[in-house]
Amino acid sequence: MASMTLPDKWISRITIPSFGLLVLLGCDPGVSGTAWSIVAPSQLERPGVVLFDPVQRHTVLERMNADERTFLCGPPEEEWESFKAITRPRAPGQRRGKSAEPFAMEVMRATAWVVATHDRATVSAVVGVMNRWAKGKALTKLDETTNELYALNRTILPVIVSWSALKDQPGMDREKTGRIERWLGSLMQLRQQMAPSADKITSRNNHHYLDASVDMAWGALRGDQESFDKGVAAYMGALDDMRADGSLPLETERGARALWYQRHAIASLVTIAEMASVQGIDLYGQDVQGKSLHKAIEFLVRGVNDLSLVLPYAQVNQNSGTTQDWREQDLSFLEGRGHGRHYMAWAEPYRARFPDRTEARELTALLDRWDPEFQPAIDDYSGGNMSCFFAAPPDLPARDQG
Numbered sequence: 008m009a010s011m012t013l014p015d016k017w018i019s020r021i022t023i024p025s026f027g028l029l030v031l032l033g034c035d036p037g038v039s040g041t042a043w044s045i046v047a048p049s050q051l052e053r054p055g056v057v058l059f060d061p062v063q064r065h066t067v068l069e070r071m072n073a074d075e076r077t078f079l080c081g082p083p084e085e086e087w088e089s090f091k092a093i094t095r096p097r098a099p100g101q102r103r104g105k106s107a108e109p110f111a112m113e114v115m116r117a118t119a120w121v122v123a124t125h126d127r128a129t130v131s132a133v134v135g136v137m138n139r140w141a142k143g144k145a146l147t148k149l150d151e152t153t154n155e156l157y158a159l160n161r162t163i164l165p166v167i168v169s170w171s172a173l174k175d176q177p178g179m180d181r182e183k184t185g186r187i188e189r190w191l192g193s194l195m196q197l198r199q200q201m202a203p204s205a206d207k208i209t210s211r212n213n214h215h216y217l218d219a220s221v222d223m224a225w226g227a228l229r230g231d232q233e234s235f236d237k238g239v240a241a242y243m244g245a246l247d248d249m250r251a252d253g254s255l256p257l258e259t260e261r262g263a264r265a266l267w268y269q270r271h272a273i274a275s276l277v278t279i280a281e282m283a284s285v286q287g288i289d290l291y292g293q294d295v296q297g298k299s300l301h302k303a304i305e306f307l308v309r310g311v312n313d314l315s316l317v318l319p320y321a322q323v324n325q326n327s328g329t330t331q332d333w334r335e336q337d338l339s340f341l342e343g344r345g346h347g348r349h350y351m352a353w354a355e356p357y358r359a360r361f362p363d364r365t366e367a368r369e370l371t372a373l374l375d376r377w378d379p380e381f382q383p384a385i386d387d388y389s390g391g392n393m394s395c396f397f398a399a400p401p402d403l404p405a406r407d408q409g
Contacts, residue, residue, distance in 0.1 A: 052287045054230030057171035058278065059285065059396045061122050068123045071400050079383050080123035080395035083116040083133075090136050092143025096162060098154035107146065107162045110136070111387050112346050118169035119383075119392035121176065130176045137166070138183040141190035147197060153209050156201040160221050161387045163194055164278075167224040168390035195225050195234075211248070212257040213268055216241055216275035217388065223282050224390070238279045239290065245276055245303075246295040252316075253298070253306030259320040262327030263337050266310050266317055270340050270350060273303055274388045277353040284360075291360070301366055304357065308369045311338060341377035349378075352386035355393035 223238025
């Protein structure tokens with residue numbers, strides 16, 4: 008990412024000590040938005056490793072008993088032949104195209120099972136279907152629309168995370184691996200052509216964070232520092248945009264889905280923070296004038312428990328995506344959604360990393376109330392089966408008794 012020159016009066020410096028990363032913040036009150044530039048990035052410490060270390064996680068999962076591993080990482084459904092290549096994924100609000108969600112879901116499930124067991128048959132099956140999609144040039148026939156880019160990002164993020172965990176498995180076919188990586192590369196090029204202009208709200212809201220998480224994942228996979236740094240810049244920009252109470256303006260002004268979109272943004276920001284952590288970068292520990300990801304999570308939890316905190320923002324009622332009254336917040340994200348996914352899957356790495364933080368304990372209490380069967384928590388926005396990749400062993404006897 009190119010460096011940007013700013014007048015001295017605009018610049019405040021934020022240093023990440025463990026990384027030596029210098030970020031410039033343009034803060035002229037007369038300018039709309041914030042200019043961030045990565046000035047002195049370090050090299051990626053672990054190119055090829057994306058969201059988590061599959062070797063280290065396999066070691067942890069091996070120490071669990073078979074029931075615990077199966078509970079968290081359970082085997083895929085193995086309906087592989089039904090996953091034909093879809094060239095045009097159906098975008099939100101569109102009728103044309105076909106949903107790529109079943110493909111992404113099975114890839115996420117299969118990858119978790121491979122990480123847990125190193126099952127060779129599952130490796131062969133999931134790589135086979137990814138190769139089939141590569142040969143069929145899947146996901147490549149898109150118009151340059153925001154919703155289609157969104158649909159592509161939702162699919163490609165878990166595929167990149169999965170591929171990072173699969174590519175070094177023994178006995179991989181070089182022809183297939185080459186084809187899959189060329190296909191992923193072509194999708195990344197297509198995404199660049201579809202990038203929204205700077206004046207679009209999707210260049211600054213949860214769409215932007217999801218988009219940046221995909222760039223960051225690809226950068227980590229390929230050792231591409233410039234792509235990786237897009238995730239860091241988006242994360243720091245989110246902290247700058249955040250209000251002092253942890254709310255994100257472009258999310259919490261969206262009527263009945265104010266908390267819904269606050270959570271949506273947090274999901275991508277947690278994923279970005281975890282990918283940074285793999286490379287030795289502590290984004291969780293960063294703040295901009297006291298504003299941090301912890302504050303955003305605190306606001307979400309407090310807002311769910313006390314809607315009066317979010318309603319002053321929600322009344323703007325900007326593009327809520329629902330006819331529901333803004334006074335009645337849509338909290339359905341706290342329950343499982345279609346195809347076995349869960350919008351709160353990001354809570355798994357956060358709880359595992361910060362078990363003693365108040366925010367993590369309150370997240371657990373919230374999930375226990377709303378969805379006691381939260382695990383295994385899988386979501387494409389987070390990159391896969393987050394319970395398998397991050398969670399501590401579950402209390403299976405207590406669950407069985409319930």
